[in-house]
Amino acid sequence: MRKLLALSTLLLLSGVVSAQEAGYTVNCSSTPLLFPKQMLSTDPENVDVTTDHSEGSEGNYLLTGNASLNTTEYYLSADNIKLNKATKTSSAKGNVKFQGKDIMLTGDSVVIKKQDNKILHTAFEQANYHYPKAKINGQAAKIVDSGNKQTFDLMSYSLCPIGNTDWQMKADKVTLDTKANLGVAENVTVEFMGIPIFYSPHHEWTLKGRSSGFLAPSMGDYTESDASASKGYQIRVPYYFNITTDRDFLLTLNHISTRGSVVEGKYRQLLDKGRIEIEGHYLDKDKIKKDNRWLLNTKLDLSLNDKTELSVITNRVSDRDYLKEIAHKNTDEISLMSSVNMAYDDKIKNITGGVFAEKEQLLSGDAEYTRAGEIFLNKKVGGVGKREANFSIITTQFEHKNANTTNKKEGSRRHIQADFSRHIETNAYSIEPKFTVSKTHYAMKSDANQDRSIYSFGIDSKLLLERNTSLFGKSLIQTLTPRLAYNYTPGKDQSALQNFDSEYMGESYENLFSGKKFTGLDRISKTNDVVIGLESSFIDKNTGETYLTLKIAQAHHLSDTTMQLDGTLVTQNKRSNIAAGADITLDKFTFKNAIQYDTYTKSVARSNTTLSYVLNPRKFISLTHENDAGKRTAGVYGAYPISRKVHLFAGVNRSLSDSITNRKTVGFAYGSCCWAIRVAHFDEYTSAGIHDKVTKFELVLKGLASSDSALATRLEKEIPNYLVDLEK
CATH class of the missing domain: 2.60.450.10 (Lipopolysaccharide (LPS) transport protein A like domain)
Structure with missing residues (x-):
């Protein structure tokens, strides 16, 4: 029975x-x-x-x-x-x-x-x-x-x-x-x-x-994100084909009233040692732009053997406005990347390697360098007493859409590096010395070849202290970790070297101790720093939960000069910004703050703050504030139940520097024991005076289907801490 x-x-x-x-x-x-x-x-x-x-x-x-x-x-x-x-x-x-x-x-x-x-x-x-x-x-x-x-x-x-x-x-x-x-x-x-x-x-x-x-159809309305501000509605009707146990196909008719009907298909197949996905959209004669518009996404993941993995990804659209005007997706992406990656990992011999290539389709902003081809190999050698050596070589061919313009020169870079380190740790302290030597060769298409040889030395030490204490009536263990590090890299003018992939790292707590100032390999900054820091945590004896974590650090520069992003050496102050952070978790209340304080101007150079009060995922409020070198943004996110069955949710992200609301999300949901509905409105700033406005409706018959499961995915991104699953 x-x-x-x-x-x-x-x-x-x-x-x-x-x-x-x-x-x-x-x-x-x-x-x-x-x-x-x-x-x-x-x-x-x-x-x-x-x-x-x-x-x-x-x-x-x-x-x-x-x-x-x-x-x-x-x-x-x-x-x-x-x-x-x-x-x-x-x-x-x-x-x-x-x-x-x-x-x-x-x-x-x-x-x-x-x-x-x-x-x-x-x-x-x-x-x-x-x-x-x-x-x-x-x-x-x-x-x-x-x-x-x-x-x-x-x-x-x-x-x-x-x-x-x-x-x-x-x-x-x-x-x-x-x-x-x-x-x-x-x-x-x-x-x-x-x-x-x-x-x-x-x-x-x-x-x-x-x-x-x-499958369950979905529907919604929207406002065109152009000067016309035309309003329309959207209906998606999907049909699922179960071809065999290892492959299927999803066919969807997506009718967009102001644009036309988009035919969408997504094919998936499991392979013996991998899987393949192919997704395509096609709109015949857009009613507004009068052009054929399309999207093509493919993904292949394949295990060639127990040590080698192959990944091939393609992301292309007919034009840079497709995602905004047709798909009505979050338009944070400035480009779509297609890539081929083959990775090798021999865990027994501690050898890794691979081949990588990528191509960019620009959607907005300025183009970046892409890696037209890259080959890398790394060998790790372990020794007695936690000694370790890493030897690596990486060769990359860089291309740029605006090649041969000012500072956009194409060429290749070969970087060879050896890292030597040892980790010494007892119950009372830890010491980790490290030494790095590298050689980089640039073969440029339009300039003379360049070489750089450089080494770095550093040592990071910690005292590991702890004591029993109490806080807010709880029995705790307080850890106290004074930290002292020294990093040295000789100064070399690197202005003649092309900058393919280096950017400023920022003076965060961990970055100060790393001894590095730039990402990538094109800029290795002059460093002669002593870094002093202090960390402390308060941990519940019974649960292991951390209630409070405090960090503070500052680097003292023993050299008068440092390197800029263009590779030239310039004078610098005697000390860095103070990097500090505080994380507090008390029952329903959380506070996270990271700042970089400039002691010379006596002002905050950068900060990132989040304050949240979460009674449950349907009753909370979160406030965020970010200051990125003067560019300030703030966010307010929350949800509130007005009855056992109805709750409201909203999120706003606004730029305080230029008084622009970047994203705004509002909506409500009604849930009974066996069904629920949700309506959400998204308003996203796309360009000067233009917004992409979409309203989505979702009906959930619990245990059966949702009319728009993609709505939950977007809300999860737009409103942190919100429980998007209407089943719970």
Whole structure:
């Protein structure tokens, strides 16, 4: 019986309405049962029988009046129960109640036939069924299980509590043939609040594995992100093709009222040692731009052997405004990157290597250097006493869309480097000396070749102290870690070397101790610094939770000069900015702050602050503020329940420097025990005076499908701390 309903309801659902697994859970604090739960027998040899009256002869028995059978497998009660010992058949009529280990049923009548102590055939009339753990319930005029085939007449299915039919799925007839691995449903309808929202006259699907079928459509409206400010609506209707167990295809008709209809397809296939994905969109004759517009994304991940991985990624669009105008996606991307990467990793021999190449499609802003080809190899050698040596070589060919313009010269770079380090640690202290030597060769297309040889030396030391203390009435362990480091790199003018990939790192706490000023390999700054720092943490003795962490550090420059990004040496101050940070977590309250304080101007050069009060993921507020060298932005994010079923959510990110609201998100959601709706409006600044405005609507039938699962993904990015899953 459990097999009967498990296969029928769950597989019918996944095949007809939501061909891809939804992965939802239902959150209902308490739900009624069909009848009070019974304790099954613990005696495998005998059947517990109770009845007001019994009669029988020659293996035939009739139980009447509060009759019941209780075995280790099931409980059965009814007004009348007939037992035929010869055919091993039980039949019951009148107020029938059946309980298995995972299922409960009631009905007018049932026939149960057993063979070898296993249920072989069952037939229920006018049945109500209920899975208490999964909270699945429904009705059927007749349920028949003949072993390899199960049939349902006039069936319904829902995950709403018993007695609640806010949404339900209905079918005139469902046949499940487990031997043929085939399911067939006739006249399938999904109803929401009594209104049909989905219908299929005939549907077939495989019982094991995913099935082909329509997925839930999604809809929304938007405002064109150009001067016209035209308003439109969008309807997406997806159909899922389950080709084989290792490949599928999703075909979607995306109708955009102001632009036209976009045909979207996504093909996925599992390989023996990898997978491939191909996604394509095509819009024939945009109504506004009069051009054909398209998108192509591909991804191949393949294990060539146990040490070598291959990844090929393609991301292309017909024009730089496609994502903004057609896809209505978050437009933070300034470029789309396509790449080929083959990586080698021999963990036994400690050898890594690879080949990499990339190509850029610019969407906005200025082009960057791309690595047209790169080969790298690294060998790690371990020694006694935690000594370690790393030897690496990396050769890169750089290209630029604006080649041969000022400072945009193409060429190749070969960098050879050896790192030597040792980690010494006791319970009281740790010391880590390191020495690096490198040689870099530049072969330029239009300039003379250049070489650079340079070395670096550093030592980082810590005292490891701790004590028992208390804070806010809690017994804690306080760690105190004074930290002292010295880093030295001789000064060399590198202004003749092309800068392909180096940028300022910023004077954060960890960057000060690294002895590095730039990312990449083109700039290795002159350094002669003593760095002094202090760290302290307060940790709960019982839980290990850290309540408070404090950090502060400053570098003292022993040299009067340092290097700029252009490679020239310039004078510098005697000390760096002070880098400090504080992280506090107290129950529902969190505070995180990182600052860089300029002691000469007595002002904050950079800072990043987050203040949050989170009672739960649907009742919280977060404030953020960032100061990036004078460019200041602030954010407010939160959610608030105005009742048990309705909550509001919002997020605003605004540039304080130029008084522009970068992104604004507002919306509300209503959730009952078995369904939910959500409406969200996104307003994103794209360029001077132009905003991309989109309103999305989502209907979730819990346990069945969501009309727009992509909405949750975007909200997760736009509103930190917000629980986007409407099932919870």
